Amino acid sequence: MKEKLAAAIRAAAEQGIADGVFPEAELAAVELEVPPKKEMGDFATNFAMKSAKAFHKSPRQIAEELIARIARDGIDRAEIAGPGFINFYLTKDVIYDGLRKAIEAGEAYGNLPNKNLPKVQVEYVSANPTGPLHVGHGRGAAVGSALVNLLRAAGYDVEAEYYINDAGNQIDHLAESVNARYLQLCGQDVEVPEDGYRGQDIVETARRIREKDGDKYLSMPEAERLAIFKERALSEKLAALKEDLAAFNVQYDVWFSERTLHPDKVNAAVEKLRANGNIYEKDGALWLRSTDYGDDKDRVVIRAGGEPTYLAADIAYHKDKFERGFGRVINLWGADHHGYICRVKAAIKAMGGDPEKLTVMLLQMVSLLRGGEAVKMSKRTGESVTLAELIEEVGTDAARYFFVMRSPDSQLDFDIDLAKSQSSENPVYYVQYAHARIASVFRQAAETGLKESDAFALLTDESEFDLIKKIEEYPREVEKAAADLAPQRIARAAHEMASAFHSFYSRCRIMGVEPELAGARLALAGKTAQVIRHALHILGVSAPEKM
RNA sequence: GCACCCGUAGCUCAGCUGGAUAGAGCAUCGGUCUUCUAAACCGAGGGUCGCGCGUUCGAAUCGCGCCGGGCGCACCA
Numbered sequence: 001m002k003e004k005l006a007a008a009i010r011a012a013a014e015q016g017i018a019d020g021v022f023p024e025a026e027l028a029a030v031e032l033e034v035p036p037k038k039e040m041g042d043f044a045t046n047f048a049m050k051s052a053k054a055f056h057k058s059p060r061q062i063a064e065e066l067i068a069r070i071a072r073d074g075i076d077r078a079e080i081a082g083p084g085f086i087n088f089y090l091t092k093d094v095i096y097d098g099l100r101k102a103i104e105a106g107e108a109y110g111n112l113p114n115k116n117l118p119k120v121q122v123e124y125v126s127a128n129p130t131g132p133l134h135v136g137h138g139r140g141a142a143v144g145s146a147l148v149n150l151l152r153a154a155g156y157d158v159e160a161e162y163y164i165n166d167a168g169n170q171i172d173h174l175a176e177s178v179n180a181r182y183l184q185l186c187g188q189d190v191e192v193p194e195d196g197y198r199g200q201d202i203v204e205t206a207r208r209i210r211e212k213d214g215d216k217y218l219s220m221p222e223a224e225r226l227a228i229f230k231e232r233a234l235s236e237k238l239a240a241l242k243e244d245l246a247a248f249n250v251q252y253d254v255w256f257s258e259r260t261l262h263p264d265k266v267n268a269a270v271e272k273l274r275a276n277g278n279i280y281e282k283d284g285a286l287w288l289r290s291t292d293y294g295d296d297k298d299r300v301v302i303r304a305g306g307e308p309t310y311l312a313a314d315i316a317y318h319k320d321k322f323e324r325g326f327g328r329v330i331n332l333w334g335a336d337h338h339g340y341i342c343r344v345k346a347a348i349k350a351m352g353g354d355p356e357k358l359t360v361m362l363l364q365m366v367s368l369l370r371g372g373e374a375v376k377m378s379k380r381t382g383e384s385v386t387l388a389e390l391i392e393e394v395g396t397d398a399a400r401y402f403f404v405m406r407s408p409d410s411q412l413d414f415d416i417d418l419a420k421s422q423s424s425e426n427p428v429y430y431v432q433y434a435h436a437r438i439a440s441v442f443r444q445a446a447e448t449g450l451k452e453s454d455a456f457a458l459l460t461d462e463s464e465f466d467l468i469k470k471i472e473e474y475p476r477e478v479e480k481a482a483a484d485l486a487p488q489r490i491a492r493a494a495h496e497m498a499s500a501f502h503s504f505y506s507r508c509r510i511m512g513v514e515p516e517l518a519g520a521r522l523a524l525a526g527k528t529a530q531v532i533r534h535a536l537h538i539l540g541v542s543a544p545e546k547m
Numbered sequence: 548g549c550a551c552c553c554g555u556a557g558c559u560c561a562g563c564u565g566g567a568u569a570g571a572g573c574a575u576c577g578g579u580c581u582u583c584u585a586a587a588c589c590g591a592g593g594g595u596c597g598c599g600c601g602u603u604c605g606a607a608u609c610g611c612g613c614c615g616g617g618c619g620c621a622c623c624a
Contacts, residue, residue, distance in 0.1 A: 035567080036567070036568095036569090036570085037567085037568090040567075044567085046566060046567095049566070049604085049605090050566095052604080058604095059604085081567065082566080082567035082568095083566065083567070083604080083605070084566090084567095085566080085567065087567095128624070165624070168623090168624075169623065169624075170623075170624060195623090283622085284622090285622055286622095287622095296549070296550075296620085297620090299621095299622090300621085300622040301622090302622085303622040304622060305622080307622085309621090309622060309623090309624095310623070310624050311624095314624095334618095335551075335552065335617085335618055335619085336618055336619060337619080337624090338550070338551045338552080338618075338619060338620095339550060339551075339618090339619050339620050340619090340624095341550095341551085342550075342551095362551075362552070364552060364553075364617080364618080365552095365617070365618070405560090406559090406560070406561095407553095407560085407561080408552095409552055409553070410552080410553065410560075411552080411553070411616095411617065411618090413559070415559080418559090418573085421586095425572080425573055425574090425586095426586080427572070427573095429586050430572085430586075430587090432586085433584080433586050433587075434587095436584070436586090437583085437584055437586095437587085440583070440584055441583050441584090443583095444583060445583085488561085489561095492561070492571085495571080495572085496571090499571090502587055502588065503587095503588070503589090505583080505584095505587075505588085506579090506585095506587065506588040506589080507588080507589095509582075509583065510583060511582085511583045512582065512583075546584090547584075547586070
């Protein structure tokens with residue numbers, strides 16, 4: 001209907017030109033929006049205001065001429081409002097017809113047609129496998145997986161990827177830390193190294209190694225022992241990571257190991273940059289001339305000792321991503337990495353790639369609140385609350401909803417007490433409750449033999465119209481949210497859907513009214529439940545049948 | 548000093564590719580359960596959109612400059 005209306009407005013403008021009331025001019029794009037208040041109709045356009053310059057007339061005059069020429073098909077009335085908006089009021093038939101089509105689409109309603117674009121890659125979390133995931137990673141996991149679900153619903157072909165930093169210094173530190181704990185367990189007086197990891201999970205790993213194999217590694221040369229511990233620790237940490245993510249309803253298509261970049265792909269990337277004249281040697285190291293591509297300083301890619309930097313691996317990684325044919329690559333990073341964007345884009349440009357194909361989404365920091373107070377990080381280990389502990393305490397549904405409902409650009413105060421509370425304060429329950437209420441109605445309808453009907457013309461209450469319109473808006477909301485990479489909009493849409501339903505539910509009885517009306521209301525409720533389910537699925541939150 | 552994010556109701560935040568009287572939830576106050584889940588609904592109050600200047604017919608939204616908070620500025624990741 002929206003497209004039809006836009007076409008009708010264009011046609012009216014062209015007719016106006018043909019009639020000589022408007023001068024020959026390029027037509028502005030027709031934008032239609034749902035007005036801020038429902039008294040303002042079903043759709044509104046600012047087209048008359050946009051055209052004021054081109055048509056040399058006041059917006060209200062233009063609007064008047066347009067209204068006189070617009071096809072009335074499906075439009076009950078059109079009015080000029082405010083500075084020159086045209087408000088359109090659709091006929092009831094059009095609104096009922098929209099509901100009918102939504103119902104016919106079934107569970108797929110909310111999924112948009114395939115965009116037939118090259119694949120999009122979303123890389124998120126990618127935390128180092130050196131310890132458990134924390135709440136900050138939780139935000140990345142929730143937003144990233146919701147974004148993947150959202151883009152898929154909007155018709156994009158998406159691949160979700162986790163980059164495993166299983167090479168380099170931090171993994172050596174992991175091995176050294178496990179080694180120190182192992183030696184401690186064997187009765188030796190050693191300290192965890194300065195750069196080591198002090199978490200309890202490292203002690204556990206060491207303990208498991210000793211339980212299985214005893215003291216046998218003591219007699220081994222240290223380098224050999226470290227190599228063994230490195231692999232043991234890595235596989236344990238990675239398994240734990242995957243477990244945490246799975247428990248959080250997060251799935252990946254590809255687990256990409258950094259090791260597979262070393263040394264060939266890293267060397268190839270450096271060679272390519274060298275061939276382009278973007279590498280020079282200074283102080284024994286190889287430098288990328290990134291300042292030529294917008295960075296504020298040049299960056300070392302190969303250290304004086306011959307070891308590649310993290311950036312070198314990352315350059316090779318992004319080169320590999322684009323070679324895999326993605327039309328667009330989206331990285332979710334913590335906001336503390338924002339300074340890194342510029343150099344990665346510079347490197348892509350230096351290799352002759354298109355940095356516009358890379359979008360880095362930054363997620364601002366998360367702080368936990370309990371009893372109104374910030375939860376402090378542990379001084380000893382430098383660690384905050386783990387994601388597993390958070391899930392344990394508030395549940396996956398509440399945690400995911402809270403992480404996704406805010407804009408990623410805003411810092412998030414995660415109120416643990418609120419997430420746990422089973423009351424109206426808690427937006428997760430509010431949405432889920434609407435779904436459970438509908439499921440309950442359907443259970444009773446089944447008992448009494450009430451069936452859904454399509455006598456939609458009997459739906460005349462204001463709250464019924466509001467609900468139908470929300471349902472009809474939903475696919476556009478999916479489109480917008482995907483275009484803006486903004487899964488938080490889906491949380492909002494779900495909440496608004498629930499609100500419209502609760503309002504309807506308290507005004508209109510379903511059971512016990514005359515059967516045709518009851519059936520139509522049941523169908524409306526059923527469709528509402530489907531849309532809520534669809535939105536909650538994108539958010540990775542369950543849609544319970546009972547609460 | 549440079550880069551990025553934020554500053555909107557008492558609190559937490561939407562709205563930001565410019566548009567109508569700036570919205571929601573919570574909190575506060577007042578109503579609503581003999582009938583489908585009251586984890587709900589209805590109503591009320593509550594705002595110099597951080598400050599200033601500019602662009603525009605029109606600015607919370609765009610530009611510039613300040614102020615405040617956060618986060619970074621490695622041959623760490």
